[in-house]
Amino acid sequence: MENETESIKHAPLPTEKTLRSRRNLPFQFWRFAAINFKMIKMIRRGHH
Amino acid sequence: MARVVVMGAGIAGHTAALHLKRILKKSDEVIVISPNSKYNWIPSNIWVGVGKMNKSQVTFPLAPVYKRKKITFHQALATAVHPAGDSQISSPYIEVTYTDSNKNGTSAKIEYDYLINATGPKLNFVATEGLGPDGHTVSVCTSDHAIEAAHSLKAVIAKMKAGQKQTLVIGVGHGTCTCEGAAFEYTFNVEHELRQAGVRDLAEIIYLTNEYELGDFGVGGLIFTQRGFQTTSKLWTESLFRERNIHAILGAHVEKIEAGLIHYELVDGTKGMLSFDFAMLLPPFRGVDMKAFEKDGSDISAEIFAPSGFMKVDADYSGKPYEEWLASDWPNTYQIPKFPNVFAIGIAFAPPHQISKPRKSPNGTLVAPSPPRTGMPSGIMGKVAAVNIAALIKSGNRAKVRSASMADMGAACVASAGSGLRKGSAASMTMYPVVPDYMKFPTTGRSTDDTFGEIGLAGHWIKLLLHYMFIYKAKARFGWFLIPE
Numbered sequence: 001m002e003n004e005t006e007s008i009k010h011a012p013l014p015t016e017k018t019l020r021s022r023r024n025l026p027f028q029f030w031r032f033a034a035i036n037f038k039m040i041k042m043i044r045r046g047h048h
Numbered sequence: 049m050a051r052v053v054v055m056g057a058g059i060a061g062h063t064a065a066l067h068l069k070r071i072l073k074k075s076d077e078v079i080v081i082s083p084n085s086k087y088n089w090i091p092s093n094i095w096v097g098v099g100k101m102n103k104s105q106v107t108f109p110l111a112p113v114y115k116r117k118k119i120t121f122h123q124a125l126a127t128a129v130h131p132a133g134d135s136q137i138s139s140p141y142i143e144v145t146y147t148d149s150n151k152n153g154t155s156a157k158i159e160y161d162y163l164i165n166a167t168g169p170k171l172n173f174v175a176t177e178g179l180g181p182d183g184h185t186v187s188v189c190t191s192d193h194a195i196e197a198a199h200s201l202k203a204v205i206a207k208m209k210a211g212q213k214q215t216l217v218i219g220v221g222h223g224t225c226t227c228e229g230a231a232f233e234y235t236f237n238v239e240h241e242l243r244q245a246g247v248r249d250l251a252e253i254i255y256l257t258n259e260y261e262l263g264d265f266g267v268g269g270l271i272f273t274q275r276g277f278q279t280t281s282k283l284w285t286e287s288l289f290r291e292r293n294i295h296a297i298l299g300a301h302v303e304k305i306e307a308g309l310i311h312y313e314l315v316d317g318t319k320g321m322l323s324f325d326f327a328m329l330l331p332p333f334r335g336v337d338m339k340a341f342e343k344d345g346s347d348i349s350a351e352i353f354a355p356s357g358f359m360k361v362d363a364d365y366s367g368k369p370y371e372e373w374l375a376s377d378w379p380n381t382y383q384i385p386k387f388p389n390v391f392a393i394g395i396a397f398a399p400p401h402q403i404s405k406p407r408k409s410p411n412g413t414l415v416a417p418s419p420p421r422t423g424m425p426s427g428i429m430g431k432v433a434a435v436n437i438a439a440l441i442k443s444g445n446r447a448k449v450r451s452a453s454m455a456d457m458g459a460a461c462v463a464s465a466g467s468g469l470r471k472g473s474a475a476s477m478t479m480y481p482v483v484p485d486y487m488k489f490p491t492t493g494r495s496t497d498d499t500f501g502e503i504g505l506a507g508h509w510i511k512l513l514l515h516y517m518f519i520y521k522a523k524a525r526f527g528w529f530l531i532p533e
Contacts (some may be wrong), residue, residue, distance in 0.1 A: 011286035
């Protein structure tokens with residue numbers, strides 16, 4: 001098994017800009033709409 | 049007139065009962081049997097477990113909803129199924145023991161034309177010594193467990209506020225557990241709460257899991273496209289663990305828990321001990337304690353139920369090696385081949401094999417995340433079982449039944465990583481299909497268009513929206529059936 005601590009230690013760390021974008025209200029409103037759209041598309045494909 | 053009995057009032061059973069009542073004729077009868085008086089929207093229990101929601105926000109009484117919808121409700125525990133009746137009762141029936149205050153402990157026999165087993169899991173805390181609320185750890189599997197978890201968390205936060213360092217272990221309490229996604233959510237919600245309380249620097253948080261890699265979630269991980277590259281849920285999850293400074297112990301089977309001490313074995317055979325001040329470890333699941341009997345009274349439980357206690361349906365249970373399984377091994381209609389008027393849906397059906405690769409330690413200990421089948425897949429199975437039963441009642445053997453294979457079904461999972469309308473976050477993920485199909489999608493087993501993941505505040509809003517939307521739907525309010533499962 002891969003050494004998990006090493007694996008986490010070398011994982012990509014989000015930049016300040018990425019962290020800010022994850023909380024930026026206008027950007028997150030846009031992402032809210034986009035993610036919902038993606039989910040609806042997936043639900044329509046897989047719904048029976 | 050037909051009578052359909054639904055055992056269980058969780059996501060699968062409740063969805064099936066509501067749809068049955070909507071689709072069937074008024075003269076047909078729908079009966080729900082559940083030992084619990086309340087519906088619990090389990091995905092929100094993690095918020096109860098950090099004190100952000102109370103019990104009444106994630107539960108509501110079932111009886112008024114069923115009364116309004118003209119569904120007969122028995123608060124009772126199903127104990128046995130007689131799918132061919134017996135020498136005295138020619139119709140198939142189930143045996144139940146009442147759990148409500150009026151009839152508590154009395155038994156009854158309820159006949160059926162069609163039966164849906166949606167009993168969910170038995171929380172098998174006893175599989176690991178010292179695990180669970182009766183042992184040394186807390187759980188968020190039920191709303192009452194989550195309340196207890198919140199109290200314990202509050203106590204460790206108070207100790208940190210007094211300057212004491214604390215170790216918090218969150219994860220799963222056995223090598224064969226499922227619902228790693230819930231453990232992941234609770235981990236990040238606790239981390240978020242500790243930051244909000246200003247004590248994060250005094251806490252060491254350790255995620256203890258049976259997953260071989262982070263981001264496995266019991267579905268073998270996800271591969272999705274992001275900014276022109278294929279990336280994995282492993283990389284993505286590891287990044288989040290690094291960002292939030294959470295440690296992980298992977299491929300672990302918890303052997304035993306003593307007060308403040310967890311004994312575990314890793315998949316490579318090494319054994320370890322972990323001290324803790326607070327531990328939330330999910331239990332393994334097994335099927336509920338139910339027996340099945342043939343008409344002559346002989347016990348056919350071993351034929352109807354898998355060794356795990358889950359019901360065997362129209363899947364391939366030949367036990368072929370993991371490397372040889374196919375998407376087509378998974379059930380389509382969830383009917384028992386010998387008794388096609390009996391369906392088992394949601395967690396109650398026995399999966400034909402793991403999705404995540406099972407592993408054994410050199411000591412022979414099984415470390416194998418079980419396939420998740422909660423939430424959206426459970427709801428879809430409930431609806432499809434209802435539609436199929438309605439078709440069978442109307443057209444008999446000529447009925448065209450629908451399939452709800454998890455190998456042709458997508459799932460959306462929003463894993464909360466902290467609550468708050470401005471400061472919350474969540475990992476939004478979708479996958480299609482849940483069970484990888486390497487014939488259809490040879491490279492990754494799943495559609496890279498419909499499989500994705502993203503972290504941000506928007507995910508928290510979606511999780512909150514889903515909370516209110518699905519409780520509205522479960523209460524069968526106006527237009528409830530327009531909300532997809």
